[in-house]
Amino acid sequence: ENKELILAIETSCDETSAAVIKDGKEILSNIVSSQIESHKRFGGVVPEIASRHHVEQITLIIEEAMSEAEVTFKDLSAIAVTEGPGLVGALLIGVNAAKAMAFAHNLPLIGVHHIAGHIYANQLIHKLEFPLLTLVVSGGHTELVYMESDGSFEIIGETRDDAVGEAYDKVARTIGLPYPGGPHIDKLAHEGEPSYDLPRAWLEPESFDFSFSGLKSAVINTLHNQKQRGEEINTQDLAASFQASVIDVLITKTKKAQEKYNVKQVLLAGGVAANKGLRAELKRTFDHTKVELIIPPLNLCTDNAAMIGAAASIKYKQGKFSAYDLNGNPGLDL
Numbered sequence: 001e002n003k004e005l006i007l008a009i010e011t012s013c014d015e016t017s018a019a020v021i022k023d024g025k026e027i028l029s030n031i032v033s034s035q036i037e038s039h040k041r042f043g044g045v046v047p048e049i050a051s052r053h054h055v056e057q058i059t060l061i062i063e064e065a066m067s068e069a070e071v072t073f074k075d076l077s078a079i080a081v082t083e084g085p086g087l088v089g090a091l092l093i094g095v096n097a098a099k100a101m102a103f104a105h106n107l108p109l110i111g112v113h114h115i116a117g118h119i120y121a122n123q124l125i126h127k128l129e130f131p132l133l134t135l136v137v138s139g140g141h142t143e144l145v146y147m148e149s150d151g152s153f154e155i156i157g158e159t160r161d162d163a164v165g166e167a168y169d170k171v172a173r174t175i176g177l178p179y180p181g182g183p184h185i186d187k188l189a190h191e192g193e194p195s196y197d198l199p200r201a202w203l204e205p206e207s208f209d210f211s212f213s214g215l216k217s218a219v220i221n222t223l224h225n226q227k228q229r230g231e232e233i234n235t236q237d238l239a240a241s242f243q244a245s246v247i248d249v250l251i252t253k254t255k256k257a258q259e260k261y262n263v264k265q266v267l268l269a270g271g272v273a274a275n276k277g278l279r280a281e282l283k284r285t286f287d288h289t290k291v292e293l294i295i296p297p298l299n300l301c302t303d304n305a306a307m308i309g310a311a312a313s314i315k316y317k318q319g320k321f322s323a324y325d326l327n328g329n330p331g332l333d334l
């Protein structure tokens with residue numbers, strides 16, 4: 001039996017993760033160790049603390065992933081790792097672990113782009129058909145990515161300032177909610193009505209780019225002004241209004257891009273893909289159309305190594321391997 005087994009590692013931010021993926025689509029194991037509790041009191045990810053946790057966790061997590069999948073190094077086809085973008089110190093832990101194991105066991109090494117991973121998380125639940133369009137929404141990225149075929153990524157629009165997740169986290173922080181704020185805002189939004197009049201940045205008529213800093217500032221100013229006037233702030237309504245503005249812009253541009261590029265599938269990817277409002281509105285938009293909408297389950301939206309293994313499988317089939325001098329690259333292009 002000639003099955004393809006890839007051990008994948010992800011350490012680009014604040015989750016240490018290892019997974020074993022069979023034939024690019026079947027998850028044999030996907031172990032994720034989150035550090036969120038250690039970063040919470042600082043209101044964001046502290047790079048130095050992240051690196052330290054990765055060092056402590058990485059060997060254990062890899063062993064756990066291998067044992068849960070019931071595989072040994074002899075069974076593996078390749079070792080894959082997120083090479084960027086991300087925190088450089090954090091990336092280096094995963095990259096060095098992967099290099100050491102690949103060298104020691106004479107296995108091919110595959111460096112994977114973190115966002116390619118988020119996109120290919122969708123392959124773990126559904127067969128991809130091209131051309132397709134992915135709405136990537138995470139803490140560091142907001143992009144519309146067009147794909148003509150496997151491994152070809154064309155960014156047709158991206159944020160000019162804040163990423164969606166970043167805007168969520170900053171708004172949450174101003175309201176006084178813990179890090180990461182996205183899920184808290186999402187929850188509040190469902191308890192309120194979008195009664196505040198907040199801006200939507202459409203930019204140029206033909207542009208698929210985004211901008212969320214104006215919206216973020218509008219929310220923060222509204223909060224400050226109401227506080228100063230001694231008025232009661234309806235945080236549920238404010239969260240609902242913020243979320244409505246974000247979702248309106250994201251979905252309108254995604255729909256336009258889907259029509260212009262005439263894609264067969266629309267995929268959702270990245271940590272903000274866990275947003276309940278966004279998921280529901282996307283379903284409403286593409287239900288009963290000829291476009292197939294794919295939305296990953298929550299555990300595959302946030303950072304994990306299974307998605308890195310899925311993306312690595314494409315590179316494995318295409319023979320795109322990395323040299324043993326692979327380095328972590330915090331600014332890696334898709």
Ligand code: KG4
Binds near residue numbers: 138139140275
């Ligand atoms: O992809 P991810 O796990 O890490 C990055 O690569 O950035 O995304 C993390 C981001 C955080 O900003 C977090 O607040 C946001 O995803 N997020 C959400 C939700 N769940 C996580 N944002 C909005 N609604 C959610 N339910």
Ligand code: ZN
Binds near residue numbers: 271
């Ligand atoms: Zn991510």
